[in-house]
Amino acid sequence: MAADDLVVGGMAPLTTIDYPGRLAAVLFCQGCPWRCPYCHNPHLLKRQAEHPVAWGDIRAFLRKRRGFLDAVVVSGGEPLLQAAVVDAVAGIKAMGFSVALHTGGSHPARLRHLLPHLDWVGFDAKTAFDAYAGVTGIAGNGEKASRSLAEVQAAGVAYEVRTTVDERLVSRDDLLRLADDLAGRGVRTWALQECRESKAPGRFPGTVLLDDGPFLERLAGRFDGFTVRRA
Numbered sequence: 184m185a186a187d188d189l190v191v192g193g194m195a196p197l198t199t200i201d202y203p204g205r206l207a208a209v210l211f212c213q214g215c216p217w218r219c220p221y222c223h224n225p226h227l228l229k230r231q232a233e234h235p236v237a238w239g240d241i242r243a244f245l246r247k248r249r250g251f252l253d254a255v256v257v258s259g260g261e262p263l264l265q266a267a268v269v270d271a272v273a274g275i276k277a278m279g280f281s282v283a284l285h286t287g288g289s290h291p292a293r294l295r296h297l298l299p300h301l302d303w304v305g306f307d308a309k310t311a312f313d314a315y316a317g318v319t320g321i322a323g324n325g326e327k328a329s330r331s332l333a334e335v336q337a338a339g340v341a342y343e344v345r346t347t348v349d350e351r352l353v354s355r356d357d358l359l360r361l362a363d364d365l366a367g368r369g370v371r372t373w374a375l376q377e378c379r380e381s382k383a384p385g386r387f388p389g390t391v392l393l394d395d396g397p398f399l400e401r402l403a404g405r406f407d408g409f410t411v412r413r414a
Contacts, residue, residue: 186271190214191241192232192260197252202283202303203343207254210241212268215261216289217319219309221349221378227260238271245278254281254302263290263331269297276300288331289324298338306332306344310353311360318352336368345374345412350392362402372408375399 192213195201201209214230215222222228245255255275262268263286276282283303288294298304308328309318315325335342344365348358358375365373377393393399393411403409 184265184267184270186242186267186274187238189238189265189267189271190230190232191236191238192227192234194236194241194244196244196248198256201256201258201285201305202254202281205253205281205283206251207256207281207283208245208248208252209256209258210236212257212259212262212265214264215259216264217261217287217309217321217324219318219320219347220352221347223378224260230264242274242278245275245280249279252280254283256283256285258285261287261289263288263293263297266293269293269300272297272300286331287319288328288335291327291330291334294331295334295338298334298340301338301340304335304340304342306335306342308332308344308346308361308365310346311357312364313360314353314357332368336370343372343374344370345376347376347378348392349378355392355398358402362405366405371406372410373402373406374410374412375402376412377414 190213191210193211195209198207198209201207211227213227213232215228257272262284272282281302282300284297284301285305287307309315312325312329315328316322375393399411
């Protein structure tokens with residue numbers, strides 16, 4: 184599918200935090216196959232956007248920002264849900280921008296096609312890969328996420344693994360098993376993120392687990408770089 188078919192639910196014209204060390208714009212792709220209860224972009228979950236941003240307008244914006252912006256971050260929702268993201272990312276790269284992808288790894292085969300055009304990946308590891316259904320609400324997707332992380336590592340692209348923590352969804356044992364898995368794969372940096380209070384009814388608030396210093400030290404010992412990010 185062509186870039187013009189990409190459904191974009193919103194765009195942030197400037198960010199300094201979504202791609203480390205770069206001035207970037209963020210494209211929020213519409214749609215996600217998963218239903219994580221703490222999702223802080225619930226308006227992006229459905230496949231159709233209420234007010235989509237036309238690809239032609241995005242392209243015109245980026246042309247005007249060449250020389251000012253370093254990069255474009257393709258986020259979501261889940262960007263890999265849409266086949267058109269491959270052509271869109273290739274087009275962004277051809278305009279001279281660095282490209283970062285935020286993904287949970289729902290479609291490993293599509294990710295493989297994207298990786299040659301990417302400069303950085305923010306990979307969301309939801310929990311231990313055999314426990315994904317408890318977070319995403321969908322059975323069998325932990326194996327896909329595991330394969331996607333392997334694709335990222337095999338491609339040699341720069342990446343960060345991060346995990347949003349809500350202890351009602353992700354147990355200490357889940358985090359310990361995930362830490363062992365990531366370290367065993369050679370992941371060197373891992374960030375734990377405090378989940379945000381969402382306006383959506385029934386969403387989970389934050390967690391106190393991230394205040395447990397001794398437990399965090401157990402996790403941190405497996406990695407060269409370990410970060411806790413507060414909401």
